[in-house]
Amino acid sequence: MKLDSKIPKGNLSEKWDNRKFEMRLVNPANKRKFDIIVVGTGLAGSSAAASLAELGYNVKSFCFQDSARRAHSIAAQGGINAAKNYQNDGDSVFRLFYDTIKGGDYRAREANVYRLAQLSGGIIDQCVAQGVPFARDYGGLLDNRSFGGAQVSRTFYAQGETGQQLLLGAYAALSRQIHLGKIEYFPYHEMLELVLINGHAKGIVTRNLITGEIKTHAAHAVIIATGGYSNVFFLSSNAMGSNASAVWRAHKKGALFANPCFTQVHPTCIPQMGDHQAKLTLMSESLRNDGRIWVPKSKETAKKLREEKIKPADVPEDERDYYLERKYPSFGNLVPRDVASRAAKEMCDQGLGITKNGNGVYLDFEEAIGRLGIDVIKSRYGNLFHMYELLMGDNPYKTPMKIFPALHYTMGGLWVDYDLMTTIPGLFCLGEANFSDHGANRLGASALMQGLADGYFIIPSTIGNYLASLGFEKVNADHPNFEKEKQKVLKQIEKFMSINGKSTPDEIHRELGKIMWNHVGIARSENGLKEAIKQIQSLRKIFYKDLKVTGETNNLNETLEKAGRVADFLELAELMAMDALNRKESCGGHFRVESQSKEGEAARNDKMFTYVAAWEYAGENKKPKLHKEKLTYENVTMTTRSYK
């Protein structure tokens, strides 16, 4: 298999225009002859479904939640980047492109990232037209805030609920098309298989989560926009239902999986409080605009704080270590996420952590409240402070927040070309589910931008090029491949129901999470990764021997749903560890302890690893095959990321 990224010719700024002009079009009257399946209704899925329906295609939209509006994009807090330069502070399309490439530690494609920056402004325009209530200043113009990894203010926001407002905008557009009859809507449906005919994606198999009915759906093309796989780690900031089944099952059908080891740990989450905790809660990175991160300088003070013998206010200013400001004076508390996360872990590993289990640092607003007044802080972060107080019982206006890094986002995903098509013709992948734009590390407020760029602006153009190469005949689900895949799904369900062991899917998932956090987490080593692979393989055996699922198959059965998701996590986890083992360099969110500078900063190995690692599924228990897509940088110079 040869990877063709289909990057258009021409100067960086002309590539997208050139590509759009090269592409074949589907005449407006013919669009209604094509059916498109969209799996997932987050920012990417909803915006894609709505935009394609607006163009006249027949769309089928699927989500496992009870409503499209629940997709996890809803939980994004801080904002969305756009190169509008409304603040007159020197921003430009090129600067957003440059920041994103650099933030991604030079492991993303130039052409894709530049296009993303070009489209960013249009996203804000579209969202405002839909009625998204972004924050405004008293004069009536849009307000911006700054985010990690950037020295300009280009982040648009709606208090701490930007993802919600953007998703509700896309959901509204989707709802309108449902009303107009252009979208057939399938909530409570989970995609369990992809169906190929002659190597092209032509449909999916779903389970109706309420009735248990297994059904096939046919279309001319399939779009997967089902988000990331942070939940491999059990504890993450993702929603409970977020899963990798759609992408993983597509991978097993031939779609290459790119850079699975590129995962992002978010520096500002609420620390874990107990063993039965089901998930971790994120506090928006925007808090780092005004909050200052610190630990005490001495271990003794840290110990007293852990044992609650003293309060943070009792630690005098000169005994505090604002370590990000000290180590990275020019970016300070706004260094990118990977840098901030690693620094927090380093401090805690030195015994300076301040929560009971030693894994936590302070995020302090005292200085900001003094400078700006409590009302300004309240208007900026009110809902976040409220959320924190509910969880922790502390008032962040009075005492610093306790935070610690947690798994949050996955940069890896299905490999896609410039048109967002996977290695399976007719299968497209959008949003967090693909690997395309963030390299080895995503900058804050860029996920929302990517999801909506993919859905509103890119796929409506690129899918037409694929469809124009097909005939107009209807694709029917009566091809034998549909029945074959359906039987496969039924067999797997039967298997889960019949093992009748002792371990619940959650128990096994929790074990998997521990393996991943210990060995494939913030810092990774050769020995640790080899150990992880061994442990994952044996856990997988336990799963198929000792799984227990009760209840029925023709009824709502969350344990059964979970079993299927955990089965896929157990396979994907191994690929993540293998990819991490293969990448003997540190870059972005991937930190190999063997590859660091004298000062302990991540050391890239550009000579060996300036490529996208795209893995091909080789069959059960067989070693996957690695394909490399070489990355070339013609418009930026690869430098060592420095935020000092």
Add this chain to the structure above:
Amino acid sequence: MTINVKLKIWRQKNAQTKGKFETYVMENINIHLSFLELLDELNEKLIKNDEIPISFSHDCREGICGTCGLFINGRAHGHLRGVTTCQLHMQMFKDGETIVIEPWRARAFPVIKDLVVDRSALDKIIQAGGYMSANVGGAADADAIFITKGIADNAFAAAKCIGCGACVATCKNASAMLFTAAKVSHLAILPQGQCERMRRVRKMVDEMDRNSFGNCTNTYACEMDCPKNISIAHIARMNREYLRSVLT
């Protein structure tokens, strides 16, 4: 610190069968557990005992997706104001307390199983008109329209609705007025929303009426139990919008 609680939970196999309360005793509960983590723990036990776990809706577990929704001791999302069920923690309950847990009860929300109800009627209200008809492609520059901070903030306060259905569940008439009004209000306040203002409110209210929701009798219960503190002033605005729409 740990506490003991007794849970009385509504169990119902599906919409066709009758449900009933079952009692479960949970001992030595860590007070840092969230309320839903308590149910997770109970479910793990049930599975291990070869029983069917309790179905309940949940997803983001941070109060924003609107999936969770339990009627706890007679209140939608429990007794605390401004929170969703997933934001409740065991430290908010007393040792030895009996906690009664029911699904949202409304004719428009048939029970699917145990504590899970079908809220697709809310989707239908949005589908009927809860949007601005702005196709992708033609939008003007975002700063071309000036929207003063007050208007933007007001619109945001209405747009915060998470569509959980607590307003319906807690209303003695099972009315969806607060949910519908929040969307009508959000869009009617903004300058972009003016073109479809008249049509929108009529279509949404008509759809609401078609879906077996009751009427509003101004008890304020919805505002009391709304996890996002959405004000019933929006209902007043919707009534004005509706009158203006049918009378002009």
